Amino acid sequence: xxxxxxxxxxxxxxxxxxxxxxxxxxxxxxxxxxxxxxxxxxxxxxxxxxxxxxxxxxxxxxxxxxxxxxxxxxxxxxxxxxxxxxxxxxxxxxxxxxxxxxxxxxxxxxxxxxxxxxxxxxxxxxxxxxxxxxxxxxxxxxxxxxxxxxxxxxxxxxxxxxxxxxxxxxxxxxxxxxxxxxxxxxxxxxxxxxxxxxxxxxxxxxxxxxxxxxxxxxxxxxxxxxxxxxxxxxxxxxxxxxxxxxxxxxxxxxxxxxxxxxxxxxxx
Amino acid sequence: xxxxxxxxxxxxxxxxxxxxxxxxxxxxxxxxxxxxxxxxxxxxxxxxxxxxxxxxxxxxxxxxxxxxxxxxxxxxxxxxxxxxxxxxxxxxxxxxxxxxxxxxxxxxxxxxxxxxxxxxxxxxxxxxxxxxxxxxxxxxxxxxxxxxxxxxxxxxxxxxxxxxxxxxxxxxxxxxxxxxxxxxxxxxxxxxxxxxxxxxxxxxxxxxxxxxxxxxxxxxxxxxxxxxxxxxxxxxxxxxxxxxxxxxxxxxxxxxxxxxxx
Numbered sequence: 415x416x417x418x419x420x421x422x423x424x425x426x427x428x429x430x431x432x433x434x435x436x437x438x439x440x441x442x443x444x445x446x447x448x449x450x451x452x453x454x455x456x457x458x459x460x461x462x463x464x465x466x467x468x469x470x471x472x473x474x475x476x477x478x479x480x481x482x483x484x485x486x487x488x489x490x491x492x493x494x495x496x497x498x499x500x501x502x503x504x505x506x507x508x509x510x511x512x513x514x515x516x517x518x519x520x521x522x523x524x525x526x527x528x529x530x531x532x533x534x535x536x537x538x539x540x541x542x543x544x545x546x547x548x549x550x551x552x553x554x555x556x557x558x559x560x561x562x563x564x565x566x567x568x569x570x571x572x573x574x575x576x577x578x579x580x581x582x583x584x585x586x587x588x589x590x591x592x593x594x595x596x597x598x599x600x601x602x603x604x605x606x607x608x609x610x611x612x613x614x615x616x617x618x619x620x621x622x623x624x625x626x627x628x629x630x631x632x633x634x635x636x637x638x639x640x641x642x643x644x645x646x647x648x649x650x651x652x653x654x655x656x657x658x659x660x661x662x663x664x665x666x667x668x669x670x671x672x673x674x675x676x677x678x679x680x681x682x
Numbered sequence: 683x684x685x686x687x688x689x690x691x692x693x694x695x696x697x698x699x700x701x702x703x704x705x706x707x708x709x710x711x712x713x714x715x716x717x718x719x720x721x722x723x724x725x726x727x728x729x730x731x732x733x734x735x736x737x738x739x740x741x742x743x744x745x746x747x748x749x750x751x752x753x754x755x756x757x758x759x760x761x762x763x764x765x766x767x768x769x770x771x772x773x774x775x776x777x778x779x780x781x782x783x784x785x786x787x788x789x790x791x792x793x794x795x796x797x798x799x800x801x802x803x804x805x806x807x808x809x810x811x812x813x814x815x816x817x818x819x820x821x822x823x824x825x826x827x828x829x830x831x832x833x834x835x836x837x838x839x840x841x842x843x844x845x846x847x848x849x850x851x852x853x854x855x856x857x858x859x860x861x862x863x864x865x866x867x868x869x870x871x872x873x874x875x876x877x878x879x880x881x882x883x884x885x886x887x888x889x890x891x892x893x894x895x896x897x898x899x900x901x902x903x904x905x906x907x908x909x910x911x912x913x914x915x916x917x918x919x920x921x922x923x924x925x926x927x928x929x930x931x932x933x934x935x936x937x938x939x940x941x942x943x944x
Contacts, residue, residue, distance in 0.1 A: 417801065419798050419799075419801065420798065420799045420801075422798065423794075423795045423796075423798035423799045424795075424799075426794070426795060426798065427784075427787070427791075427795045430787055430788075430791045430795075431786060431787070435786075497784075497786075501784035501785065501786060502781075502782075503783075503784050504748075505746075505748060505778070505780075505781040506781055506783060506784075506796070506841075507799075508747075508748050509746040509747060509748050509771065509774075509776060509781075510771060510796070510799045510800060511767075511768040511769070511771040511772040511799070511800065511801070512768070512799055513768055665750075668747070668748060668749060668750045669750045671707075671709065671740075671743070671749045673748045673749070674739075674743045674748045674749055
């Protein structure tokens with residue numbers, strides 16, 4: 415039976431690390447804050463250049479905020495996982511009664527806590543200094559955040575499994591994942607801008623449905639409920655697949671002895 | 683990945699806390715553990731001895747569930763580790779020199795986190811008692827990475843005994859300790875084993891310590907158990923004066939000793 419106390423212990427571990435470490439706290443809001451300021455001014459400048467009536471703030475700044483939220487969610491999971499990598503804690507952690515689902519649950523809880531900080535800072539800056547109003551999105555904003563949350567968790571779990579499989583040095587594969595996905599996600603432009611083959615990939619990415627929805631609302635149309643539901647369904651599917659991949663990678667690591675000798679990176 | 687329902691698998695009242703049966707593990711062509719079978723009884727401290735690379739740590743990792751045997755089984759208090767991993771590991775804990783607790787957390791934080799994971803009742807009280815027992819009170823809020831290796835070993839031992847495990851695995855627990863601290867640890871482990879229904883599997887390269895602490899020893903070489911028995915009985919049987927002499931004989935001429943298990 416899954417025990418929440420164990421899941422809470424994993425999240426508590428990350429809370430302890432955050433509490434005593436400015437080097438961990440500052441990145442929770444610094445980079446997203448800089449992004450909002452930068453894109454806030456870009457949006458403001460574009461408003462002065464473009465036809466009157468079109469507002470770039472919800473179109474661009476809102477999209478940046480949502481994209482950064484996705485990245486923070488993903489990195490919230492991977493950073494909590496990397497703490498075990500960096501402190502060589504696998505043997506201590508995985509020789510306990512902890513189930514993998516409890517461990518992953520702890521990483522997700524850690525991510526929710528840290529990404530909430532980033533989201534609040536972004537909201538504060540975007541609304542206070544650049545006049546971004548979420549009333550423009552309406553209740554569909556909840557659907558946007560939900561789909562991005564699920565997909566961010568899925569990416570984080572998948573990325574953690576990759577590092578578990580390939581060793582500590584593989585963390586450098588993980589950081590560029592959002593940048594690799596962003597051209598396909600259509601954060602700043604409609605998917606119709608992309609060539610057909612790229613659109614094919616975009617249709618497999620939940621954020622693409624979110625950002626198409628954002629642009630629909632900004633253009634005065636309603637976001638497609640069916641498309642957003644499909645995006646969230648895809649994200650949920652990816653989350654299940656990512657958890658399956660992590661569990662399979664873990665079993666491989668137990669079979670080969672990698673958990674016990676993780677610093678060796680490969681024993682097979 | 684979803685936790686199975688283990689409510690149906692009640693442990694039996696096994697007289698042994700650990701039963702390892704025909705454990706085998708190979709890494710490619712290298713046979714690390716070769717059909718190893720042994721048990722640890724209640725109130726018993728069993729020494730797992732052998733030269734470097736003999737298969738001791740591989741055996742311990744299989745008992746801890748972090749390494750899957752190619753074949754064979756591990757039962758902890760009658761609970762099969764492969765079938766009911768979480769339930770079996772609730773009754774287990776370990777300390778090893780190669781597995782220090784995270785250095786970026788304080789002694790208290792580490793004990794609290796592992797106490798929660800192991801489901802320790804009255805955790806605050808248990809932590810306070812452990813800090814007292816291992817002379818760690820003054821280091822309560824010190825990060826483990828800032829402690830000396832001996833102090834870190836004591837923290838690992840405090841973690842290992844925090845959940846009052848039925849099976850305690852100690853891989854060279856006194857390797858970084860000064861003689862006085864090592865003696866205290868031996869006394870703690872001895873007291874731990876005799877207090878209840880618990881057993882200890884202990885590895886050490888200090889044969890004098892092993893002779894003093896262990897009720898029974900297993901000599902492992904090239905992945906096989908060559909000798910098994912009470913230290914004094916083994917010395918008498920093989921005409922050796924000390925356990926160290928016997929260890930050296932096992933390490934240098936394992937073939938002459940094969941088939942001498944009691």
